[in-house]
Amino acid sequence: MIVVDGVHTEVVRALDRGLMYGDGVFRTLRMEQGRAVTWSQHYAKLGADCARLQIECPARATIDVSIAQIAAAQPQCVLKIVVTRGPGTRGYRPPAETRPTLIVASSPLPQYPQRYYSHGVKARICATRAGVQPRLAGVKSLNRLDNVLARMEWDDPEIAEGLMLDPQGNLIGGTMTNVFCVRDGVLCTPALESCGVAGVQRDRIIAHAIRETISCEVKTLSLSEALNADELFVCNSVIGVWSLAQIDTRTWTPGPMTRRISAALREADDAAGA
Amino acid sequence: MIVVDGVHTEVVRALDRGLMYGDGVFRTLRMEQGRAVTWSQHYAKLGADCARLQIECPARATIDVSIAQIAAAQPQCVLKIVVTRGPGTRGYRPPAETRPTLIVASSPLPQYPQRYYSHGVKARICATRAGVQPRLAGVKSLNRLDNVLARMEWDDPEIAEGLMLDPQGNLIGGTMTNVFCVRDGVLCTPALESCGVAGVQRDRIIAHAIRETISCEVKTLSLSEALNADELFVCNSVIGVWSLAQIDTRTWTPGPMTRRISAALREADDAAGA
Numbered sequence: 001m002i003v004v005d006g007v008h009t010e011v012v013r014a015l016d017r018g019l020m021y022g023d024g025v026f027r028t029l030r031m032e033q034g035r036a037v038t039w040s041q042h043y044a045k046l047g048a049d050c051a052r053l054q055i056e057c058p059a060r061a062t063i064d065v066s067i068a069q070i071a072a073a074q075p076q077c078v079l080k081i082v083v084t085r086g087p088g089t090r091g092y093r094p095p096a097e098t099r100p101t102l103i104v105a106s107s108p109l110p111q112y113p114q115r116y117y118s119h120g121v122k123a124r125i126c127a128t129r130a131g132v133q134p135r136l137a138g139v140k141s142l143n144r145l146d147n148v149l150a151r152m153e154w155d156d157p158e159i160a161e162g163l164m165l166d167p168q169g170n171l172i173g174g175t176m177t178n179v180f181c182v183r184d185g186v187l188c189t190p191a192l193e194s195c196g197v198a199g200v201q202r203d204r205i206i207a208h209a210i211r212e213t214i215s216c217e218v219k220t221l222s223l224s225e226a227l228n229a230d231e232l233f234v235c236n237s238v239i240g241v242w243s244l245a246q247i248d249t250r251t252w253t254p255g256p257m258t259r260r261i262s263a264a265l266r267e268a269d270d271a272a273g274a
Numbered sequence: 275m276i277v278v279d280g281v282h283t284e285v286v287r288a289l290d291r292g293l294m295y296g297d298g299v300f301r302t303l304r305m306e307q308g309r310a311v312t313w314s315q316h317y318a319k320l321g322a323d324c325a326r327l328q329i330e331c332p333a334r335a336t337i338d339v340s341i342a343q344i345a346a347a348q349p350q351c352v353l354k355i356v357v358t359r360g361p362g363t364r365g366y367r368p369p370a371e372t373r374p375t376l377i378v379a380s381s382p383l384p385q386y387p388q389r390y391y392s393h394g395v396k397a398r399i400c401a402t403r404a405g406v407q408p409r410l411a412g413v414k415s416l417n418r419l420d421n422v423l424a425r426m427e428w429d430d431p432e433i434a435e436g437l438m439l440d441p442q443g444n445l446i447g448g449t450m451t452n453v454f455c456v457r458d459g460v461l462c463t464p465a466l467e468s469c470g471v472a473g474v475q476r477d478r479i480i481a482h483a484i485r486e487t488i489s490c491e492v493k494t495l496s497l498s499e500a501l502n503a504d505e506l507f508v509c510n511s512v513i514g515v516w517s518l519a520q521i522d523t524r525t526w527t528p529g530p531m532t533r534r535i536s537a538a539l540r541e542a543d544d545a546a547g548a
Contacts, residue, residue, distance in 0.1 A: 002288045011285035012293065014276045014377055019286065020356075021418040022296030028364075053419070054426065078364060082294070090302070090352060090381040092418065092425035092449055103288055107364040132441060133405030135423050143417035144295040144366065145327070149409050151366035152328065167406060175366055 001073050002105040003066040016101055018084025021092065022142035024101070025049040026082040029200070029237040030109065034075035036067050037269050038237060041200045046083060049139045050100075055085050058102045066104035077106035078238055084142065112160075112239065117262075120245030120254050121160035123174070123234070125223070126150040130164045130172040130195040138198035146195075151175045160242065161234055163223075166195055171226045177236045178202035181229035182257040187216040188229075201235040201265065208264050214257070231255035233262075240265060275347050276379040277340040290375055292358025295366065296416035298375070299323040300356040303474070303511040304383065308349035310341050311543050312511060315474045320357060323413045324374075329359050332376045340378035351380035352512055358416065386434075386513065391536075394519030394528050395434035397448070397508070399497070400424040404438045404446040404469040412472035420469075425449045434516065435508055437497075440469055445500045451510045452476035455503035456531040461490040462503075475509040475539065482538050488531075505529030507536075514539060 004012055017023035027042045036042070043060050050057035063081060070079065082103040088095055128150040136143065150164050161174040171190050173179050178199045180189045187209050192198050209216035226232060232244040232252060241262035243254035278286055291297035301316045310316070317334050324331035337355060344353065356377040362369055402424040410417065424438050435448040445464050447453050452473045454463045461483050466472050483490035500506060506518040506526060515536035517528035 004288055010287060012288045013284060014278055014286045015379060016293065017422075019290065019293040019358075019416065020300075021422050022416055023419060023422050026294075053423070080364060084293075090354060092421045094422070094426065105289060128409055129407075131405050131407030131410070133403075133420060135402055136405070136419060141419055142293065142296055143419045145297060145410060145415055145417045146407060147366045148291075148295050148297050148368070149327070152368065 001070050002103065003069050004103050005101060006062070006066060008069065012101060012103065013087045015087055016084055017086060017088040017094070018082065018101060018142055020088065022144070023053070023094075024055065024082060024084030024142045025053065025140055026080060026142060027140065028078060028080050031071060031075065031077045031079045031106065032273065034071035035273055036071075036079055037273070038200055038204070039067070041203065042081070042237070045140070045200055046081065049141070050083055052136070052139050053085070053141065055083060055100055056098070057083060058100060063102060063104065066102065070104060070106045074106045076109055078109055080105045080107065082142070110238065116160060116242055117240075118254075120243035120252065122158050122246040123161045123163055123244050124154060124159050124247065126153055126162040126164050126175065128153060128164065129167050132167060132194045134194050137194050137196060138192045140197045140199070147175045163247070165223055169223055171221045171223050172196040174234045177234035177239065179226070179232070179234050180205060181221070181226050182231035182255060183229045185215065185257070187214055187257060188221060189216070189218055190221045191218050199235070200237050201241075204265060204268070205235065205261055208261065231258045233258045275344050276377065277343050278377050279375060280336070280340060282343065286375060286377065287361045289361055290358050291360060291362040291368070292356065292375060292416055294362065296418070297327070298329065298356060298358030298416045299327065299414055300354060300416060301414065302352060302354050305345060305349065305351045305353045305380065306547065308345035309547055310345075310353055311547070312474055312478070313341070315477065316355070316511070319414070319474055320355065323415070324357055326410070326413050327359070327415065329357060329374055330372070331357060332374060337376060337378065340376065344378060344380045348380045350383055352383055354379045354381065356416070384512065390434060390516055391514075392528075394517030394526065396432050396520040397435045397437055397518050398428060398433050398521065400427050400436040400438050400449065402427060402438065403441050406441060406468045408468050411468050411470060412466045414471045414473070421449045437521070439497055443497055445495045445497050446470040448508045451508035451513065453500070453506070453508050454479060455495070455500045456505035456529060457503045459489065459531070461488055461531060462495060463490070463492055464495045465492050473509070474511050475515075478539060478542070479509065479535055482535065505532045507532045
């Protein structure tokens with residue numbers, strides 16, 4: 001089901017700047033029992049990302065109306081919320097008066113094998129590097145060709161995620177996830193100052209670590225440092241947390257920190273929904 | 275006027291991957307007297323750019339039908355031709371079977387002041403740097419937020435173009451143009467191996483230089499090297515060639531090489547249309 005600017009439809013204007021230039025941002029989250037999980041955090045990110053592009057973010061109440069339309073029809077789904085700068089005339093310069101386009105769309109909740117959660121997943125290192133653009137770093141913009149090209153690198157259904165590096169070979173994240181590693185009890189996640197997307201789950205995990213006084217470093221993380229970690233996991237708002245069980249010939253078993261973080265996020269989700 | 279997949283319409287599917295991820299490419303060219311100027315070269319680029327993204331480019335004859343529809347209604351216009359990977363399901367991975375979307379749209383020919391051609395234009399240096407992504411370098415993809423952000427930097431109608439640098443401070447091109455400089459009779463244009471768009475006019479100018487045995491270098495070009503050039507000009511398929519008359523406090527008068535190149539392109543266009 002798709003709701004565009006409050007109207008149930010299948011289409012958008014062909015000259016929307018979201019299509020012409022990728023001039024917009026988006027969020028992807030779970031809808032469970034008609035409730036958009038962690039929507040407050042996603043709305044905050046949506047607003048912050050819109051601000052980075054100087055797009056006026058629709059009011060939360062406006063988006064809530066579209067979410068409610070979808071919740072009534074599909075209480076269990078993946079929710080995608082897109083805000084573009086709206087229709088435009090030709091040329092990179094936005095028109096003097098813009099009216100952002102709001103697209104709220106549902107898709108089926110993916111059914112991942114239970115072993116992804118109990119034993120972890122197999123991942124690979126992508127040859128496609130994350131593009132460097134500090135003005136967009138961290139932002140979940142509609143310019144996502146890096147991720148598309150990286151995801152096109154493999155067909156093997158056994159490989160659940162691909163990790164992307166920056167041009168210097170530092171780990172940035174998965175094609176659709178953020179990544180964390182654990183070494184000697186210290187949690188670590190890549191700094192996203194020149195590329196990558198800073199997801200809601202990443203923020204939640206950092207906040208959880210601070211609350212629980214788990215040491216957590218946000219820093220430049222070389223691939224070898226990550227591969228030598230005791231634990232490695234990826235996260236996003238649809239999958240939750242997946243422990244990485246194998247990358248090439250290296251293997252790990254799900255570790256205590258990954259289990260602890262994963263359980264904490266699930267508990268927080270359940271508490272919010274109770 | 276907009277023609278999508280051969281049908282006169284205003285809309286496209288909301289979940290087209292062109293909108294969701296900027297997963298597509300485009301061309302912009304002039305239609306004059308019902309003739310798409312330099313269309314052969316643009317079609318070759320469209321095909322090459324599609325190939326870079328592994329998108330199946332529509333046959334030229336298919337696009338020709340849509341162009342003819344527009345030519346009949348608007349024989350003088352700017353023609354924009356967009357090819358996306360087509361509608362998709364959620365997720366970066368393209369579906370196993372994709373059907374590319376073809377959008378052909380017209381917009382009014384811009385009316386630039388005559389002095390832009392006789393005296394040159396004022397330009398500025400953008401603070402927004404060109405994003406680095408070798409996998410997309412040269413490709414005119416729908417991921418154009420760098421250009422949008424750079425173009426948003428100024429409102430002054432006296433400034434016709436902004437020049438963009440790479441993170442190392444080397445000149446890449448204008449927000450909507452390619453750039454050339456001339457020093458001691460040698461033509462030079464930035465190499466576009468890690469960022470930028472390699473336009474049709476740029477190719478034509480390089481080809482013209484080779485034919486006319488004008489020395490032409492395609493290389494890393496520092497900003498200071500460019501600013502110290504005898505002549506500096508920008509080009510694209512809509513504007514043709516604009517000599518740069520001023521950047522900050524530096525000024526130039528249109529030089530002989532710029533005039534010669536500009537005249538040669540116009541003559542070739544006229545000859546093709548005759």
